[in-house]
Amino acid sequence: MTTRRKFLTAGAATGAAALAAPAVHAQDQIKWRMQTYAGPALAEHVIKPAIDMFNKIAGDRMQIELFFADQLVPTGELFRAMQRGTIDAVQSDDDSMASPTEVTVFGGYFPFASRYSLDVPVLFNQYGLKDIWEEEYAKVGIQHISAGAWDPCHFATKDPINSLADLQGKRVFTFPTAGRFLSQFGVVPVTLPWEDIEVAVQTGELDGVAWSGITEDYTVGWADVTNYFLTNNISGAWAGSFFANMDRWNELPEDLQTLFRVCCDQSHYYRQWWYWGGEASLRVNGTKMQLTTIPDAEWATVEAAARVFWDEIAAESETKAKVVSIIKQYNADMEKAGRPYRYT
Secondary structure, rough: OHHHHHHHHHHHHHHHHHHHHOOOOOOEEEEEEEOOOOOOOOHHHHHHHHHHHHHHHHHHHEEEEEOOOOOOOHHHHHHHHHHHHOOOOEOOOOOOOOOOOHHHOOOHHHOOOOOOOHHHHHHHHHOOOOHHHHHHHHHOOEEEEEEEEOOEEEEOOOOOOOOHHHHHOOOOEEEEHHHHHHHHHEEEOOOHHHEEEEEEEOOOOOOEEEEEOOHHHHOHHHHHHHOOOEEEEEEOOOEEEEEEOOOOHHOHHHHHHHHHHHHHHHHHHHHHHHHHHHHHHHHHHHOEEEEEEEOOHHHHHHHHHHHHHHHHHHHHHHHHHHHHHHEEEEEEHHHHHHHOOOOO
């Protein structure tokens, strides 16, 4: 039996040891700032659910504060801000945030590289683009976390587009590479802050947008200021990614890195069905824009011009040539596979 004397002696020793031991504090909560390319209405779908999920699961260990398009820095400065550590993470395409990498031109809408949204994750995860992107961004101090698909690229305009001739002189808000490609058809690419686009269309500064599909047009208000939606698209899916400052990423415990990746994947999944269903439903049931179409035979000249454009890009560097080669091989495989992968 333990005597009273032994109990008091043991208690005194335990107390002394506790006093002598250094104080142990709970780990400080990790806080990140993340900015998306999307404005508030669009962010409600393309990013906020995933970040809310992350914050709920991470709890006291880590919280991510989400900022919308141009809220902390202009979209064109997102990369530099993340590289400097002003922002810890970014959701964007490579093209519009002006990444200084060899793969930047392929972000956003690279003309006709994809026909459907599932093409993007397959290109990255099964055809090798993921490894190329990670290597290119590691060179500039950025962790490329995950790439996924958004909506296709269509014209939403104030005047109807029924032929290529109707594109002549149209001032259009679009992505840098898409604008570079479309300029050969008379399109005048215009760069403005995302939040200014609706007013710019209303005032006549812009004739339309070639930035999204019909789901986004309705979600962000562009369907309220444009009258027509062109069913032809120059790309089946926007290619965007999640990025993080490399130092901040490496500071995270492995389980939080894994949690962030899982939430990114959840975001990719959400967008797959949200956009896919919306594009069809709003074409059929939408009331704000009239659908127009350029005949297939005429539109085929645009597709042919895209292949020439691919070769021009490939000639710029070895890395770009490698990416173009993968895109060509993938599309050739899909065409050989036939329906439902490609329609001939």
